[in-house]
Amino acid sequence: MTPTAVYDSYWYFAAERHSIYERRLTDPDGPWTADTILGNYRFTNTFRAADRVSQYLISDVQYRPDRSQAPGELFFRTLLFKLFNKIETWELIESQLGPVSWQSIDLSRVDDLLDRALARGERIYSAAYIMPAPRLGHIRKHANHLALLERMMREGLPAMIARAKRLSDVYVLLTRYQGIGPFLAFQYAIDLNYSSLLDFSESDFVVAGPGAIDGIAKCFEDTNGRSAEEIIAYMTDMQDTEFKARGISFGGLFGRKLQLIDCQNVFCEISKYARVAHPDVRGVSNRTRIKQSYRPSVAVQNTPLFPPRWGLDVPLSLKMEVRRQEPVQGKLF
Numbered sequence: 001m002t003p004t005a006v007y008d009s010y011w012y013f014a015a016e017r018h019s020i021y022e023r024r025l026t027d028p029d030g031p032w033t034a035d036t037i038l039g040n041y042r043f044t045n046t047f048r049a050a051d052r053v054s055q056y057l058i059s060d061v062q063y064r065p066d067r068s069q070a071p072g073e074l075f076f077r078t079l080l081f082k083l084f085n086k087i088e089t090w091e092l093i094e095s096q097l098g099p100v101s102w103q104s105i106d107l108s109r110v111d112d113l114l115d116r117a118l119a120r121g122e123r124i125y126s127a128a129y130i131m132p133a134p135r136l137g138h139i140r141k142h143a144n145h146l147a148l149l150e151r152m153m154r155e156g157l158p159a160m161i162a163r164a165k166r167l168s169d170v171y172v173l174l175t176r177y178q179g180i181g182p183f184l185a186f187q188y189a190i191d192l193n194y195s196s197l198l199d200f201s202e203s204d205f206v207v208a209g210p211g212a213i214d215g216i217a218k219c220f221e222d223t224n225g226r227s228a229e230e231i232i233a234y235m236t237d238m239q240d241t242e243f244k245a246r247g248i249s250f251g252g253l254f255g256r257k258l259q260l261i262d263c264q265n266v267f268c269e270i271s272k273y274a275r276v277a278h279p280d281v282r283g284v285s286n287r288t289r290i291k292q293s294y295r296p297s298v299a300v301q302n303t304p305l306f307p308p309r310w311g312l313d314v315p316l317s318l319k320m321e322v323r324r325q326e327p328v329q330g331k332l333f
Contacts, residue, residue: 134179211268
């Protein structure tokens with residue numbers, strides 16, 4: 001394989017974006033980086049599980065002490081949250097209809113609630129990635145998604161997933177449902193694997209999304225016939241060597257190394273970063289601008305929480321603190 005200049009930026013980006021995450025945990029005011037690209041534009045965290053939406057999924061949807069850990073309930077809560085992938089939508093449902101539970105929920109009431117939210121001009125879906133709608137006989141996209149989730153539950157998908165032997169088996173089960181293509185099926189498999197429903201290594205299986213494929217094309221002039229998934233695995237295997245070769249100190253996520261999902265994620269983000277840092281390097285998407293600018297968060301920065309089985313050594317000081325970042329304070333550089 002023949003790397004480009006973007007390949008070096010991949011390792012720099014992975015380390016610097018994670019350093020921003022670490023700095024924000026201990027310093028809510030900043031500055032957090034001298035990199036003007038990272039300071040001006042929005043990029044996801046190097047580790048997917050550290051992102052705001054993933055953190056909410058883990059702490060508030062999956063592992064809340066007052067919520068059932070039964071396989072069906074875990075699956076239902078996770079998929080209902082991820083179909084919209086928007087914290088505000090989840091909180092609207094719970095504030096109006098009570099705690100989400102498959103045993104007690106009336107999906108027709110959820111449908112009506114979301115209809116009213118749309119009528120008020122509210123957005124109920126995240127803009128993080130496109131959520132294609134299955135065609136299940138309803139006019140509204142969200143009604144079709146709710147019907148899809150109900151079908152999954154009625155057909156016993158949670159039990160089938162709980163019996164899966166590999167992460168790839170979970171992926172295959174999800175792809176059987178209309179509206180869930182390869183990229184979403186992999187993302188949902190990872191989300192379900194955060195919960196106690198599953199216990200698979202994140203280095204067992206990966207599917208490259210469109211953004212990652214573009215990032216790979218920017219990092220390598222040629223790939224010697226290797227698939228995108230093989231290249232992601234290569235990056236995962238080579239991380240210690242490549243960080244050391246560049247004099248980069250990278251301690252990982254409280255000691256956890258980059259997994260396949262994280263290296264896939266960084267390829268997606270370096271695709272965006274390179275549009276400004278390496279405008280002469282073209283990928284396969286031919287995009288030239290980064291659409292989302294960085295805006296300081298007004299959300300409460302809660303204690304980092306990750307799947308307990310990972311055994312991460314989160315410092316006690318972080319476990320004891322809750323901070324709020326206000327727009328007038330937050331700055332990256």
